[in-house]
Amino acid sequence: MPRRCTVCDDPERHSIDEILVTGAPYRSVAKHFGLSESAVYRHKTDHLPAHLLKAKEVEEAARADDLLEQVRHLQGRALDILERAEKTGDLRTALAAISQARGNLELMGKLAGELDERPVVNLNVSPEWLELRAVIVGALEPHPDARGAVLRALEGNGSA
Numbered sequence: 001m002p003r004r005c006t007v008c009d010d011p012e013r014h015s016i017d018e019i020l021v022t023g024a025p026y027r028s029v030a031k032h033f034g035l036s037e038s039a040v041y042r043h044k045t046d047h048l049p050a051h052l053l054k055a056k057e058v059e060e061a062a063r064a065d066d067l068l069e070q071v072r073h074l075q076g077r078a079l080d081i082l083e084r085a086e087k088t089g090d091l092r093t094a095l096a097a098i099s100q101a102r103g104n105l106e107l108m109g110k111l112a113g114e115l116d117e118r119p120v121v122n123l124n125v126s127p128e129w130l131e132l133r134a135v136i137v138g139a140l141e142p143h144p145d146a147r148g149a150v151l152r153a154l155e156g157n158g159s160a
């Protein structure tokens, strides 16, 4: 089992992360929230990047969903205008509406593609990976040099 992090478990984790992101010294953050300095330091180096990455992914996905919804709405309006223009024989408006609708379709296709290309597995937060990582690090406990090298390699990889 990975070692528990008092900062991750803290109900105020989001506020703590926000303050750490502003570059506030971890010592004063620890003092302010009544946490140990080493815990805040470890959290800042080991966990904060993963949290930020995840928050960014969620935010981007939400934004894409929102855009898709707006384009769908526009598409409904364009098709509506097309129908009315056709009824009244207003070919110029009908053509403009068709062109608009085609653009909307392209945009919807792109947005939908982006939504589907969302990474399904984020290695840094996958429980299997975290477990495996803990096993590797634990197995190297009697070999501090190798353990340090492996940890550095894993962390370098994780933040990429």
Ligand SMILES: [Zn+2]
Residues within 6 Å of the ligand: 005, 006, 007, 008, 009, 042, 043, 044, 047, 048
């Ligand atoms: Zn943490």
